[in-house]
Amino acid sequence: MSSGPQVLGVPLKYVSLVVLTVQNSLLVLIMRYSRIVNDTPYFTSTAVLLSELVKFVVCLYLSASATAAEGGGRLDVARVREEVLGGDSWKMLIPAALYTVQNNLQYVSVSLLDAATFQVTYQLKILTTALCAVVLLGTRLNRMRWISLVALTVGVILVQKPASSPAAAADGAQAARSTQLLGLLTVFVACVLSGLAGVYFEKVLKGSRKSVWTRNVQLSLFSMGPALFGVFVMDGSGVRANGFFYGYTVWTAAAIACQAGGGLIVAVVVKYADNILKGFATSISIILSCLASVWLFDFHITPIFLAGTALVLYATYTYGKEETAQKAPSPLPTTAARPEDSD
Ligand code: C5P
Numbered sequence: 001m002s003s004g005p006q007v008l009g010v011p012l013k014y015v016s017l018v019v020l021t022v023q024n025s026l027l028v029l030i031m032r033y034s035r036i037v038n039d040t041p042y043f044t045s046t047a048v049l050l051s052e053l054v055k056f057v058v059c060l061y062l063s064a065s066a067t068a069a070e071g072g073g074r075l076d077v078a079r080v081r082e083e084v085l086g087g088d089s090w091k092m093l094i095p096a097a098l099y100t101v102q103n104n105l106q107y108v109s110v111s112l113l114d115a116a117t118f119q120v121t122y123q124l125k126i127l128t129t130a131l132c133a134v135v136l137l138g139t140r141l142n143r144m145r146w147i148s149l150v151a152l153t154v155g156v157i158l159v160q161k162p163a164s165s166p167a168a169a170a171d172g173a174q175a176a177r178s179t180q181l182l183g184l185l186t187v188f189v190a191c192v193l194s195g196l197a198g199v200y201f202e203k204v205l206k207g208s209r210k211s212v213w214t215r216n217v218q219l220s221l222f223s224m225g226p227a228l229f230g231v232f233v234m235d236g237s238g239v240r241a242n243g244f245f246y247g248y249t250v251w252t253a254a255a256i257a258c259q260a261g262g263g264l265i266v267a268v269v270v271k272y273a274d275n276i277l278k279g280f281a282t283s284i285s286i287i288l289s290c291l292a293s294v295w296l297f298d299f300h301i302t303p304i305f306l307a308g309t310a311l312v313l314y315a316t317y318t319y320g321k322e323e324t325a326q327k328a329p330s331p332l333p334t335t336a337a338r339p340e341d342s343d
Helices: 012-036 044-070 077-085 089-112 115-122 124-137 143-163 166-171 174-206 212-242 250-272 275-297 303-326
Strands: none
Touching (some): 012 250, 012 275, 044 212, 115 124, 115 143, 124 275, 143 303, 275 303
């Protein structure tokens, strides 16, 4: 068993993956519901900006507390500033820009597509992430791992299949088709950005001594500029006319909190596991949200759903087994080159 950090005796790596699974099950449902619950939909770019602000405040608190603890409990603002803004902090500019576009696209696609179609197509990010890990991190995946990745993607598609709405296609209206097409295009771009940003973040994080919270302070700080730009470009006139919080409901706040919380969990997952394992955690979350739909929305379990579930579980098991077999005797299994860690 891993000798890394633990929570109640369970390695943080597994705890973070389980928490991510639960968070992901909730996120899409809450995000989608927040978009349709009100007749006057809120400006999504403002939600992206606020979620970065929440992450910034939380991570700054965690990073500053760690720096203060190192300095004997005294908070040295200059040291915190140097830790956050000094050295190679500029490296976070790249994932910050990529994630901001991705986060905005995610809202656009979830507004254009139904939740099920969005979730299934967004799983393409499992493959885009694996490809980026291979290209950018030099991760080597053996044949079994590639097979598990493809099996995972097919399994998720099967799980989602019965849930996607044929009614939308049957409507056949040209407008509906182009909405669908635009939605799929935005998801596809979001998948590529997700893979690139995630793997780049992992590479920088595991290639330096800075803590994950400091890296995330940098990430959210640098994301706020592009996110603000997004507010001007996408919703500038609307915000000027109706106000920043126009159309907000308690569900908007819930979506912002869930997205911000998800970002923090993703950071921990990438630190203690890696981006590819993250893909497996989110796939299992899809099965969980479908099972929740049986109870919440009268979703019917079909043989195709069961076949997809079996494939996802098989893929997760096979990939996990391969990882155990290949794991070096290190507390932090990772896909990136890793110098000594400081936290
Ligand atoms: O869809 P995907 O899993 O790529 O989304 C990752 C989410 O986590 C994005 O919303 C991104 O802003 C956030 N994130 C974060 N901190 C990190 C990595 C990702 O807030 N270190």
